[in-house]
Amino acid sequence: xxxxxxxxxxxxxxxxxxxERSGASPRLVSDxxxxxxxxxxxxxxxxxxxxxxxxxxxRGLGRRVVELARRGMxxxxxxxxxxxxxxxxxxxGVHSGLGLFEGSVVEVASAHRLPVIGWCRLRxxxxxxxxxxIDDGSYFYFVHSYTPDAxxxxxxxxxxxxxxxxxxxxxxxxxxxPELSGADGLRVYRNFLDVVGAG
Numbered sequence: 001x002x003x004x005x006x007x008x009x010x011x012x013x014x015x016x017x018x019x020e021r022s023g024a025s026p027r028l029v030s031d032x033x034x035x036x037x038x039x040x041x042x043x044x045x046x047x048x049x050x051x052x053x054x055x056x057x058x059r060g061l062g063r064r065v066v067e068l069a070r071r072g073m074x075x076x077x078x079x080x081x082x083x084x085x086x087x088x089x090x091x092x093g094v095h096s097g098l099g100l101f102e103g104s105v106v107e108v109a110s111a112h113r114l115p116v117i118g119w120c121r122l123r124x125x126x127x128x129x130x131x132x133x134i135d136d137g138s139y140f141y142f143v144h145s146y147t148p149d150a151x152x153x154x155x156x157x158x159x160x161x162x163x164x165x166x167x168x169x170x171x172x173x174x175x176x177x178p179e180l181s182g183a184d185g186l187r188v189y190r191n192f193l194d195v196v197g198a199g
Contacts (some may be wrong), residue, residue, distance in 0.1 A: 018179035040196035045080025082173030
């Protein structure tokens, strides 16, 4: 079972549909024990960092996500869910994140207007199983005003995001929305399922 972490924030249904199209049988999960029974988890998110983190912290769900990830369960963070995986965010103050990746989430500095909305070309800066079968320089769909400023585990970059994707063993994340990124986005989900062993 692939768990979609349901903490009341984000585009859960579109993520679920994309995972289904990629060959998974996803389940929305908001219970710690149910989460522990999953083979892998996706942490989605849309909105602001601090309110999302507060929702994730309800009933200790955020601690459980970190615990399972550190035990080796594959996790894929998407958009805000990816940002939550970093040590801190500077969105509307300074807030601590889940700490699965080193670094800070900061406001995008290189865009003419915010949020950045639309298709951006992604450079694959490091090899990753997430990129299997995807051409370097492919386009993915972004909607964001904040982004990780850097990551020692960055695997992809765009004009507006030096860490548009990161991976550290079983912990992975993308600033872009795979579920909105056409065939290549679905391929990212399929590649994650292969990592999980659920493809």
